[in-house]
Structures are given as C-alpha cells and as structure tokens.
Amino acid sequence: MKKLFFIALVLLQQSCLYAQKKTGNSPGNFLRPEQWEVEPGKVEFTGSGDQSVMKITNAGTVARLKNIEFANGIIEYDVQLQEPGFASIYFRMQDMLETECFYLRGGRAGNPVAMDAIQYAPFLKGVNLWDLLPQYQAAAELYPDRPNHIKLVISGKKMLAYVNSSQWPALQIPLLEGNTIKGAIAFDGKVIISHLTIKPNETEGLSPEAGMDITNNDPRYLRSWKVSAPFEFPVGQELYSKLLPDSTVQWQPIHAERAGLVNLTRLLGGGNYLKRQAVWLKVVLQVKKEQTKKMDFGFSDEVWVYLNGKTIYTDKNLYPEAMRKVPDGRISVENAQFELPLKTGDNELLIGVANNFYGWGIIARLGSMDGVVIK
Incomplete structure (x- = not known):
C-alpha cells in the first residue's frame, strides 16, 4: 500500500511539473x-x-x-x-x-x-x-x-x-x-x-560549434597587423603625410576575424556623431624583387593608404547615398581596388582609418601572395 501511495505521489509531482513547464512556455x-x-x-x-x-x-x-x-x-x-x-x-x-x-x-x-x-x-x-x-x-x-x-x-x-x-x-x-x-x-x-x-535549451539538433569560415582557405588576406592608440580627429581634417606616425607611437597587435575583417570596433568601440576618432594600422610586406600587387580593399568609414611614406589611395565609405561604396555602404572587398608598387626588401604599409558612424575596420586581400612575406 505504501509503495502504491509513493508511486501515485511521484506521478502527481511529475504531472504538476509538466503542467508548469507547459504553462510557462505557452503563448x-x-x-x-x-x-x-x-x-x-x-x-x-x-x-x-x-x-x-x-x-x-x-x-x-x-x-x-x-x-x-x-x-x-x-x-x-x-x-x-x-x-x-x-x-x-x-x-x-x-x-x-x-x-x-x-x-x-x-x-x-x-x-x-x-x-x-x-x-x-x-x-x-x-x-x-x-x-x-x-x-x-x-x-x-x-x-x-x-x-x-x-x-x-x-x-x-x-x-x-x-x-x-x-x-x-x-x-x-x-x-x-x-x-x-x-x-x-x-x-x-x-x-x-x-x-x-x-x-x-531546445535547439532542434543545431550544433553549438561555429561553422566554417571559407576565407580561411585563402592565403591572400592580410590578417596580422599592428594598431596605434585611437586619437581624436575632428570632422573635416584629413590624414595627410605630415601626420604619419613617428617613432614615439605605441603599437599593439590586432588580428583579422572571420572573412578577413580587422574589427576595430571590438577592440576600441566606435566614435560618435560629434566625436570622430582615428587610428593607424601597420604591416610590413617583404619581397625579394620589385613588383606590383593588386589589393582588393574593404573599409569603413574613411581611409588613407600610404606605402613607404607615399600616398597610394584615399577614400570614404559613408552612408549618405552619394558616398556609399558597393555594396550599399557596407564593408566588403568589393569596396575598392588599387595597386601596391613594392620595392625590393621591406615595404611599410600604413593605413589611417577614421570613424564616427557605427562599426569600423578594414579587409585587405592581395591579388597574389607569390613572393611576398608578411613581417
């Protein structure tokens, strides 16, 4: 008799718990x-x-x-x-x-x-x-x-x-x-x-592990950079060559995330509409002989590209329609393409990036890595 009573009590408790769970999840x-x-x-x-x-x-x-x-x-x-x-x-x-x-x-x-x-x-x-x-x-x-x-x-x-x-x-x-x-x-x-x-905790069998990033198969992305500390950079100013970083600038490493994105927002947050900020990114490309490489380049929001101290490219990818790059103002290697005339030996690639609107960062992909060593 006691055993039957115990079984009945357990079944009643389970029924109550089920009813509570069902009620808690119902629309x-x-x-x-x-x-x-x-x-x-x-x-x-x-x-x-x-x-x-x-x-x-x-x-x-x-x-x-x-x-x-x-x-x-x-x-x-x-x-x-x-x-x-x-x-x-x-x-x-x-x-x-x-x-x-x-x-x-x-x-x-x-x-x-x-x-x-x-x-x-x-x-x-x-x-x-x-x-x-x-x-x-x-x-x-x-x-x-x-x-x-x-x-x-x-x-x-x-x-x-x-x-x-x-x-x-x-x-x-x-x-x-x-x-x-x-x-x-x-x-x-x-x-x-x-x-x-x-x-x-009901996930319909969806794996919790991250999916593949197929850009990991592509060695042309420049993934390892050094970044300066951010500095205030009022709207209307440009990063001309006289503002290139000197030997006093402190650098820290930053590595690309999925799809080759160098995500400055994750590290630094963002600027706001009234307080534009900027950083410098740096990488050294070493080649054994003089050559020219194409670079596919994604960026947000504004960039100034220097190679060995000389201006290579400057542009803006801003959300107002007239200033948007394909695709529709988002960052993508479709944003731009330009050439890097590399000299024999070390080539310092410096990119100034400014932001005061949502996320910021770059994606850099060479046309070919043949003969190029990243330092």
Missing part, C-alpha cells in the same frame, strides 16, 4: 505587463492568455523581459509592423552596450527580393555592427499589414532565423559574433508582439 504567458521592464506610457498590454499582445507605441523604446536569463533554445513570436522602421529582438542581452540582435527592416515589407530585409548584428561596446557584417543579412518575405511569424533557434555559436516559414531558415548564422553568452530578451521598434514562446 501569452510571457506577455503580461508585470513581466516587462518598460518606459511608462510607451508600451500597451491587451488581451489575456493566448490572445495577449504587447504593443510598443514609440520607435526606439526597448521592452525588456524580466527574470529571464536566456542562453540557448528557441524564441518564437509574431510581430506586426506599425511603420517602415526597424523591428528588433535582443537576446543574451547584458545591456544596450553588449547584446545579440536580430531585426527586420520594415521598409522592405512587400519586397521579397530585398537583400537586407532581415539582419543579424550584435552590439559591441554600444555599436551595432550592421555595416561590418553584410554577410549576415538576407531577403525575406515580410508582411506589411499582418503579423510576421519569427522563429530563432540559438545553439552555442550558431543561429537559424525562420521568417514566415517553418521549412527553411531565411538566415543562417555560422558564428554569433557578440561578446555575451547569456542574458535577457528584449524587443524594440513600433510593433505589436504576440504569441511569444521561449523554449530554453
């Missing part, structure tokens, strides 16, 4: 007003149960879910766009300085071939890296006048983003590039959120 249970940290008067909650909705009435208002520390799993929700702006979800969020971020560009709704309808872009030191990671944007069929169903599967270093489809992800992220591994979940944008479910 609507995460959309009660007491569960959210919001600015007064800028977020509205209506409905109940599965019909609960959260309406963010002001673009730029962040609604943060309380008492949830999310690392891996599935986040699923419906989002209805209220204007052609951005509709963002933050996850593994520490604050607005350090967080992962996935967002819809509402202005692309109704255009299923727009290449930047959706984007993944982490925040590092408060800077959104959208302009440094064009490979993490994609086309998607967004609805302008009805809810869009979003499903994010997050596992370790990887993420799959499904948009209005359960069959195939609209965006596949081989490496989540943020600095955080766990944190809060939050939304922003002028949107209506409904049917929010969170399933911690």
Whole structure:
C-alpha cells in the first residue's frame, strides 16, 4: 500500500511539473505587463492568455523581459509592423552596450527580393555592427499589414532565423559574433508582439560549434597587423603625410576575424556623431624583387593608404547615398581596388582609418601572395 501511495505521489509531482513547464512556455504567458521592464506610457498590454499582445507605441523604446536569463533554445513570436522602421529582438542581452540582435527592416515589407530585409548584428561596446557584417543579412518575405511569424533557434555559436516559414531558415548564422553568452530578451521598434514562446535549451539538433569560415582557405588576406592608440580627429581634417606616425607611437597587435575583417570596433568601440576618432594600422610586406600587387580593399568609414611614406589611395565609405561604396555602404572587398608598387626588401604599409558612424575596420586581400612575406 505504501509503495502504491509513493508511486501515485511521484506521478502527481511529475504531472504538476509538466503542467508548469507547459504553462510557462505557452503563448501569452510571457506577455503580461508585470513581466516587462518598460518606459511608462510607451508600451500597451491587451488581451489575456493566448490572445495577449504587447504593443510598443514609440520607435526606439526597448521592452525588456524580466527574470529571464536566456542562453540557448528557441524564441518564437509574431510581430506586426506599425511603420517602415526597424523591428528588433535582443537576446543574451547584458545591456544596450553588449547584446545579440536580430531585426527586420520594415521598409522592405512587400519586397521579397530585398537583400537586407532581415539582419543579424550584435552590439559591441554600444555599436551595432550592421555595416561590418553584410554577410549576415538576407531577403525575406515580410508582411506589411499582418503579423510576421519569427522563429530563432540559438545553439552555442550558431543561429537559424525562420521568417514566415517553418521549412527553411531565411538566415543562417555560422558564428554569433557578440561578446555575451547569456542574458535577457528584449524587443524594440513600433510593433505589436504576440504569441511569444521561449523554449530554453531546445535547439532542434543545431550544433553549438561555429561553422566554417571559407576565407580561411585563402592565403591572400592580410590578417596580422599592428594598431596605434585611437586619437581624436575632428570632422573635416584629413590624414595627410605630415601626420604619419613617428617613432614615439605605441603599437599593439590586432588580428583579422572571420572573412578577413580587422574589427576595430571590438577592440576600441566606435566614435560618435560629434566625436570622430582615428587610428593607424601597420604591416610590413617583404619581397625579394620589385613588383606590383593588386589589393582588393574593404573599409569603413574613411581611409588613407600610404606605402613607404607615399600616398597610394584615399577614400570614404559613408552612408549618405552619394558616398556609399558597393555594396550599399557596407564593408566588403568589393569596396575598392588599387595597386601596391613594392620595392625590393621591406615595404611599410600604413593605413589611417577614421570613424564616427557605427562599426569600423578594414579587409585587405592581395591579388597574389607569390613572393611576398608578411613581417
């Protein structure tokens, strides 16, 4: 008799735990007003149960879910766009300085071939890296006048983003590039959120290991540099040869990340709209005989390239349409190409980089490494 009573008690406890888990994950249970940290008067909650909705009435208002520390799993929700702006979800969020971020560009709704309808872009030191990671944007069929169903599967270093489809992800992220591994979940944008479910640690078999970077197969990328300390550089000034670094400048090593990106934002943060800053990057190319090499060059935002003290190239990749480089103001080796006339022996390549708008960095790829040694 005691044994039967014990079995019944265990089954009852398991049933209760299952019911609690099911209730906690069901749509609507995460959309009660007491569960959210919001600015007064800028977020509205209506409905109940599965019909609960959260309406963010002001673009730029962040609604943060309380008492949830999310690392891996599935986040699923419906989002209805209220204007052609951005509709963002933050996850593994520490604050607005350090967080992962996935967002819809509402202005692309109704255009299923727009290449930047959706984007993944982490925040590092408060800077959104959208302009440094064009490979993490994609086309998607967004609805302008009805809810869009979003499903994010997050596992370790990887993420799959499904948009209005359960069959195939609209965006596949081989490496989540943020600095955080766990944190809060939050939304922003002028949107209506409904049917929010969170399933911690359910990853549908998605490997947590980072995917391959195929540019690692290409030896032409210049990956090891030295970087100076940043210095203030007011808008309107140029890095002319008289400002080349002298022997007093202190250097530290910096190495390229995926796709050959020398990511200055991760190391230094970013400038702001009123306070432009700059650094110098340096590498030495050694050749046994005089030769000319082509360089494919990506950059953000402004660059001055010197070889052995002589100007080789200078340009700007700024977001105003007239100043954008292909592709659409993002960093890419498509941005520019020029020649490096290398002399016999050591050749010092110096690149000044300035920034006051989102991410900054360079990508440098020689046409050939034949006869070139990096020092």
